[in-house]
Amino acid sequence: MEIPFIVNARKDTGLFNSKVGIWLFLASEVTLFGGLFSGYLFLRLYADYPWPERALPILPGLINTFVLIGSSVTVVFAWAALKMREWRKFQVYMAITLACAGLFMVLKGIEYNAKFGHQAVRLQGGGPVQDNAIVEGHLHYAELNDKGLMVEVDEGRKKEDGVFKANRVLVKASELTFVLTRPTHEAYVKEILRQAGSNKITLAESYRVIDKEELSKGEMNRDQLTASESAFVRKEGEELTIELLDQLEDAYLEARSHDRKIRTEFLAASWDWIRNEKGEEEASTYIVEKEVWKDRRAEDAEKIKILSLRAPSEVTFKVDPPFTLVFEPADLVNKVNVGDSSAKLRDDTLVSGEVLKSPMIxxxxxxxxxxxxxxxxxxxxxxxxxxxxxxxxxxxxxxxxxxxxxxxxxxxxxxxxxxxxxxxxxxxxxxxxxxxxxxxxxxxxxxxxxxxxxxxxxxxxxxxxxxxxxxxxxxxxxxxxxxxxxxxxxxxxxxxxxxxxxxxxxxxxxxxxxxxxxFTPKWNTYYAIYFTITGLHGLHVIGGALVLGYYLFFGRKMYESNPEWLANRVEVGGLFWHFVDLVWIFLFPILYLM
Amino acid sequence: MAGSIEEIKKAKKLYMFIGTLLFFFTVVTVMVATVEWLDFGDHGFDGVDATIGLCIAAFKATLVMLIFMHLNHERPLIYFFYSLGLVMAFFCMWLIGWSKSDPIEFGNESYSDGFYDLSKPATDVHGRGAKE
Amino acid sequence: MSADAHDHHHHVLPWWKKYFFSTDHKTIGIQYGLSAGAFLLFGFFLMIVMRWSIAYPHEPLPGYMSWMFTDGWKARWLDDGKVTGETYNMFGAMHGTIMVFLGVVPLGFAAFGNYVTPLQIGAPDMAFPKLNMASFWAYLAGGLVMCMSFFMESGAAKSGWTNYSPLAGYADKQIVNQFLAGQTQWLIGLVLLITSSLLGSVNFVTTIIQLRAKGLTWMRLPFFVWAMLVTGFLLLLAFPPLEAAGIMQLMDRVVGSSFFMPSGLYSASSGGAMDLSGSGSPLLFQHLFWFLGHPEVYVLLLPAIACVAEIIPCNTRKPLWGYKPMVWALIVLGFLSFIVWAHHMYLTGMGPVISTFFQTTTVLISVPSVILLTSMIISLWGGSIRFTMPMIWAAAFLPMFGIGGLTGLPLAFNLADLHLHDTYYVIGHFHYVVAPGILFGLFAGVYHWYPKMTGRFMDNFLGHLHFWPSLVCMNLLFFPMLTQGMAGFHRRWYNGGEGYIEKGAEGVNVFGLTVAEKISLNEIMTGSAIALAVFQLPFLVNMFISYFWGKKVTSDNPWDATTLEWATPTPPGHGNFTFDPAIYRGPYEYSRPDHDSDFFPQWEEPKRDAPAEEPEGEPEKKTTEVS
Structure with a gap:
């Protein structure tokens, strides 16, 4: 089986398959960038802050424009060379095109890198408009002195251990409380342990979960069960490790499953009871729970209390002696002020202690x-x-x-x-x-x-x-x-x-x-759209370069079997490449000059 | 589509010329944005410059489409596909813009679509507090 | 490649290439069909759990619904066995997503489209077989990524299938690694799905334009192919803006940008202003979403209409009434569907002028829809209808889709929509379109083409056992929704409106009164939903046993149909056709007075003495010199 019109054009449409395909794809690309440009337009028109005009240095963008236009010319020359069956020339032009793509991405990388290292702060203060002055610059570096306070260090030491960027929040931690339903906080625990060094973080209180089989036998009372051999116990004073936390989590989750299961069984039994007692009709009235079942539910609640394991869902670790933990501001769920007695991490881990003076420098x-x-x-x-x-x-x-x-x-x-x-x-x-x-x-x-x-x-x-x-x-x-x-x-x-x-x-x-x-997408909607559009455009450049590179390095076989086939492929790849250039023609003035 | 060798040879000269033209207009755009004697409008950068810049960009894009992408002599189907894409992208922008710029008005207060409008006195129409 | 070499190559295909990584459009169609079917069942299951919560909010899930969850899962997501609001939101969001993006679209467009379209146009395969395969795997990956999040700590997405910001931009923020949050995975899945449908639609349109057999001119295309062509264009042009929105929302979630997050957001969990730059526009997301969202409705619908339009002429033994107007209606419908989207957003504070614009286009779009539906109803007139299994489903499609369409009209008018927006009326309306409408059309398609796919008929008794209860249950399930909606039932109440009962008793709140009056309908609807699920079993059984023990077809054209897919061997082999197909006439030449039998297939050569019916616009002979 062969699919027709791969190389030769169909007579009534005058096109070969991949050309139809690429133009359809380009049409959809037009709407993709249409959507993105709509985003740009309306975010800009309705921005509630002064849109950053000419926020980017023009020169890299200008060079990139030249580079892309140049590569557009060479890619069409490469196609022409194939049409004239000049393999060498094709190779040369295509190689230049790819070199242009590489240069484009390198410049893009330099630009991005400069943005990632460039800090901005919107200040807040009193006054009629709450300050809102903005300063831009480079963060300095700091480390902790032996009192656990922040001191600035020279930039040359930035790669050393214990040196951090001077925008961190310092908390003198005396207690850490982990929520056991969050098995995803491993990253934080690792970081805390790394910072702890030789300082000890230990379990503040023994964590006990009584054994559910013992419980179901009903031979011992609750105190005996808690003290019994078969209970899950992690003793006070055990050191914090990821494994320990995992074990506690597992124990808690298992206990929770057990408790919920019991509660569900009781609730189901209650419904059976009410169906028998009151009949299907009344059972389905919606306020039945509150009115009819008060006594029954109270009785159930007593039984549930006896039968469930009731493991605590949080576990507290003691930090003794307290030492300073350094957090990225984005790790904290809310803003903290100097002197606050606690800070909450994004996963609801509570760091109790004292928020230290942590200025941005x-x-x-x-x-x-x-x-x-x-x-x-x-x-x-x-x-x-x-x-x-x-x-x-x-x-x-x-x-x-x-x-x-x-x-x-x-x-x-x-x-x-x-x-x-x-x-x-x-x-x-x-x-x-x-x-x-x-x-x-x-x-x-x-x-x-x-x-x-x-x-x-x-x-x-x-x-x-x-x-x-x-x-x-x-x-x-x-x-x-x-x-x-x-x-x-x-x-x-x-x-x-x-x-x-x-x-x-x-x-x-x-x-x-x-x-x-x-200066990342977080800073404002201008940088958000700048990174999104240029990032997507960059992906297009990479994709296009991969395809064109494939023709350059692996196209010889295709060329020998049927040069027209390769010429068609290069034409199609070239069309995509021109489209990428075309998008950039708009991106340059919109993002760099306006 | 350019088929014969002569046509392609001729086309190559055209491509060269268009490439140069694109370079030239890029330079013009940058000058409009940066050089004072080519600056339009009443201050450094404003709507007039933006319009000129976008017009030049549109012109450049048209050149790329017509010459490099061969849209000056293509099959009808391809015009159909491509214009359909352009029309839909236009609808997307035009109708969103219209939706956003058509507020519900009650007397002098206009309730646009939830943007925090700083050009108006802060009367807290959206109940979110005039001050941050 | 020579013919011999080709045959040899065909035989040595290893099994995993034949059934999994196949580039054959028929295999891919079936892969799509099976996975879409699995997703549909899963989405259906989510719905039943939700309906249980609506009707019996205080009762634990019954064992036959909860047996598949582990104890740990139940402890996390159920409150003493009862569905919680959070779980309801999660199931609701995923029900919508799965049904639309992973169920109905892949089943209608990708499964039927893939299997039938190349056959109907006489092509050996799709134009880009490898892209076709990539499209399927991107779809499956996207679907699995979305559904995997059910088993994670965060749970799956919970912000509605429309995923509106700022809610969707902030949900699951407690997860440290955002790539493990359900809400983020939803977006990643969505981007994969969009990629899949872009590849698919490029492929479909190219195939239909380029690979038509000789003589198959535009107005000789079966209606099904037209529908696929228009659907392809809809997907091609409507999806990218949503892809843009999806990427922007992904940025909001992963790197903390504010595309869709307005200034001044506070969050309860942090007890203060959120750490965002602000100045984003939540409405921009809605616009970009519905720019896709509305054409998507037609992407759902057109394949179903297409199946029905194939089945009706075949079973009435009579040409499709108004084929040309239907084609034009289809094209107009496709075009208009791009400029109606903001009727989903009347309540967002758009001004009266633009609302009127969208109201006008929305009402306009009902004209082509009515042309399509009416033409198919008129096609029944005076036909000698064979009530075969597919025809029964197709016949039921017409009134059901009619109800769905007509109940949509009040929603098109912005004043009426003020009352009906976000109520069960909306739910009733679009479920009438999608469930008894589109799904019935697709069921018809399954029964119709099953003999071509397998060489055996599906069982009639089981078919009836599937059809009649489904018809009844669907109506008992969805009609009360319309009533409830007008009584003011909000579409996102996880307890079915129970909170309003007490208010109703005091007689203060007008909704309390109407809700109290209509709340008992919930139980009927939930009962119907469960029954509906039960009566899908005959269908599954039928699919399975007919494959092995069904009645064998006696010819390649068991329904005596006229379109080209029936000219292939049963089931069609690799490359589809055993001869070089040529087309001599239109697609629905039934009961032609000048012909002996009551159907005159498109591919049958005219007799020598008959008036000349030459293939027009014959393309060049196929060139296959490329190896």
């Missing part, structure tokens, strides 16, 4: 007050005074203790402004110059210019020693150093390696952290 490479401004305007307030009143611009840098950061010693004077206020003042000077310049052209500065201070601006202001007058003059003369489109040090955003130590240091108390995330 970062090098700041951008300030963003657009949300503050938007909310202020919504309240009918002038944004600038509101911004001046935010926590970020008004807080006093810490100067207590030995581990003081001497960053702004040079500028200390008797100036009581913090570094961010200084940056902001410079920014206002720059904005003034910019506004004046634009006014002459009948234009106004954009929101981005007004309320956002970029990494290159921060560096430029710093270079001028935060001298407001100098900033104004240089801005006016347009000699202020800004990052250009082709500056490689900002290729994938602010570069903390090249500009090490130049970005201002910020310590945010836990109470002022409103929402924090790296």
């Amino acid at each position: 970062m090098g700041v490479d951008a300030l963003d007050f657009r949300t503050t401004a938007q909310r202020a305007e919504a309240e009918g307030l002038d944004p600038f005074p509101v911004i001046e009143g935010t926590w970020l611009l008004t807080h006093r840098a810490h100067h207590d203790g030995d581990d003081d950061h001497a960053d702004d010693d040079d500028h200390a004077d008797d100036d009581d402004r913090n570094e961010f206020k200084k940056i902001w003042d410079c920014h206002m000077a720059w904005l003034k110059a910019e506004t004046e310049r634009l006014e002459k052209k009948d234009r106004v500065p954009a929101l981005n210019d007004k309320y956002r201070v970029n990494w290159d601006q921060i560096l430029a202001y710093r270079d001028l020693d935060y001298d407001v007058e100098k900033v104004y003059q240089e801005s006016k003369a347009r000699t202020l150093k800004r990052a250009g489109l082709f500056d490689l040090d900002g290729f994938a955003g602010a570069n903390h390696k090249i500009h090490k130590g130049k970005f201002p240091h910020l310590e945010i108390p836990r109470a002022n952290v409103g929402f924090e995330s790296t």
Whole structure:
């Protein structure tokens, strides 16, 4: 059996099978990306926060556009070469296409990687709009000192044991309570045990489940049963291990099954009883349970109490002496404040003790007050005074203790402004110059210019020693150093390696952290849609490259049996490749430029 | 479809030209977005720039479809498939957009579809608290 | 490849390639049919448990329903043997999902479509046999992933088969590894299913367009093939937006994005604001869901109508009345089905203008549906009907689907929908369409093509024992729903509305009164559901015993039908046809006055002296020089 029209076109449609197939597939791809673009459009139009315009460095996207367009040309050349039966040329063009695909994915990887390591925090504080200032930057690193408190360490030590990113929540744990119906918390237990090191976490109270066979014999009373040999016992003081927890879980689940089974049997017996007693008709009236059976159910409840094992569903471990556990904020089910007596993990494990001071420490490479401004305007307030009143611009840098950061010693004077206020003042000077310049052209500065201070601006202001007058003059003369489109040090955003130590240091108390995330889909809907669409597009690139690569490396046999067959296949693969290019043609302006 | 060797040779020149055109328009798009003397509208980036950028993108996409994907000379069936996809994607966007932009109105208050509308004074119409 | 080599190759196929990883469209069709049947039974079982909870909310599940659960499972999901609200939600969500995505669509479109379509168009196989196989395995994997979650700590998905955010974006968040949460697995399963149906629909449309036998022009296509073509397009273009939505929701769950999570969400479990960026749009999910959801209704329906449209002309011995209008109605129906979706969302706060738009298109779409149904009813007129087993099912399909369709009209009007939305009326409406409607159509199909698949007829007595009780039970099950719905019964009450009884006694709450009046219907419905389950046994038995001991067919065309699938050997071998099929006339040439017998098959060559009936639009001779 042979399927017709694999190579040659059917006369009335003029097409071979796979061409029909690929165009149908492309039509469905159009609706797939249509759905995604709808998502983008409506999330953007109805966003309740200022949409991040031009949030991405343009250069990688631009290069990728060139790369994809170039590969579109070479793939069509590869097809033409096959049509002209030039195998060598086909190989060359196809190889270039694949190299382009590889380059595209590498650039994508660099971009993604920069985002994953870039932290953003939405601050929260008082004031008419609850602050909502946003700072961006790189997290610093910290470790625990011998008192179990957090101290900052140099970035060079980030790979060492016990060093963690400075956004963690520290809890001085004295008790851990596990819910035994959650066999999925193994990951947490492992992490806790790892952090415990040589510290002991022991069972606070013996866990006993009486033996159900002994119970059913009815020869002993409950106290005897609890003390008897056959009961399941894990003694007080046993150390926490995953195996122990598994055993406790198994024992609990088994006991629960047994208890529920007994209760079910009693309930079923009650229904039989009421059917016999009251007749089918009355038994089916809906309020029967509450009215008729009170006595019967009370009697049953007594019996059930005697017959069931009643194993506790939670088990508590004692941490003695208490030591500090470090959790990722996302592991905690709710926000905690310093001094709270407990923190709950996502799987309902309760960590009792004390929440320690756990500030976020970062090098700041951008300030963003657009949300503050938007909310202020919504309240009918002038944004600038509101911004001046935010926590970020008004807080006093810490100067207590030995581990003081001497960053702004040079500028200390008797100036009581913090570094961010200084940056902001410079920014206002720059904005003034910019506004004046634009006014002459009948234009106004954009929101981005007004309320956002970029990494290159921060560096430029710093270079001028935060001298407001100098900033104004240089801005006016347009000699202020800004990052250009082709500056490689900002290729994938602010570069903390090249500009090490130049970005201002910020310590945010836990109470002022409103929402924090790296620049991943979690940060806002823009990054969510950016990662989703480009990720899917990247998968298409990989898929297309695999297919084209197959033709390049394994197509020789097909070429020899029938060159037209391979030419058709490459045409079909090429159509898909062009479509991928076509999607990117829209993605580039939408995600990078708008 | 280009069949003979001559036609393909001729087509190759066209592909080269289109490729160059695509490069060129990419550069134009970036300039519209970044260079001040090519910036439209009253400030840095705004609706006008967006429209121009998307128009250029649409033009580029059309070139790719017509020349690289050979839609300038294709079989009717293929136009049918592809336009069906485009039409459905259009319906998807258009009707969702219409649904979202058609609020139920009571006097001056409009109840749109549950977005937290910050352009309006915070009167807490959705009962979720004006302040976060 | 030469013919000899090919035959040789065919014979040495190992058993696992022949029955499991087969690329033959008939095997794949049967694989689809069997797995879809298994999923249907499972979904049916979930429904019976739910119905028990509705009628007897205080009574433990009876032994014949709960025997298959382990004690541990029962302890987790049943409250002293009674169904809890959580379990009810889980079963409800999975019942809907399984029935729609894993049961009816694969049975109608994939099983029947795969088996019958290539035969009817004279093709040796589907255009892309390997894709076809991949499609089946993606489907099975998706289905198993979804159902596996029943046995996990989180349980299966519980947020309704529509999976609306923000509920579905947050459910099961206590599970540390989100890939082990039922709600996430539902999404992964869904993405696999969508992949499967994309592969399938590309394959179907390509096959129908490219592999038609010579002479099989568009208006000579059997109606079944037309229906498959339109269904293919529906799946092809409607599913991707849901795939997009599914991926976005997956992102919401796994990496914590806020596509569908609005600002200012609080959760009781954390006792505070949720750790989300917010600014997402729950309604966007609903839009993208129903962009698929509505065409999906026609994906369910069209294969059933297609089966019935094949069976009616064959058993009335009379051409299908209005074949061409039916085809055009089908195309219009397919097109319109894309722009009616928001009638599922009248209560989401859409404005009056857009509501009116969707109301208009929704009412418009009833026109082609009525054309289809009416044409088939008129086809009965003046025919000498043979009440064979398939015909009985097909005949019952017509009024049942009629009730289903007509009860949908009030839901199309946004004012009436304000009252009826989310009540049992909606449930009654679409179950009338799907259960006694679509499933009856598909049962008809099973009885009709069983002889071609196996070479034996299904037993008539067992068939009647299956049909009549099913008809009665279906109506006793679904008609009271319409009444209850109008009395205000909400579709998601796990205790059947019992909470309103006390209110009813005080006479304060108007729903309390109406609910008290209609609540006893619950027991009738539950009884019918159980009886319905019992009376599916004859069918299962019939399928099984007929395969071994059924009456053998005496010819390749036992029903004296005209379409091309009856020209193949019984059962058809690999490659289907023993001759090169050519088509000379339309699909339903029954009782032609100028012909001797009362049917004139499409493939039968005209007599020499008869008026010329040349194959038109003959494609080029098949070229098979490729090895």
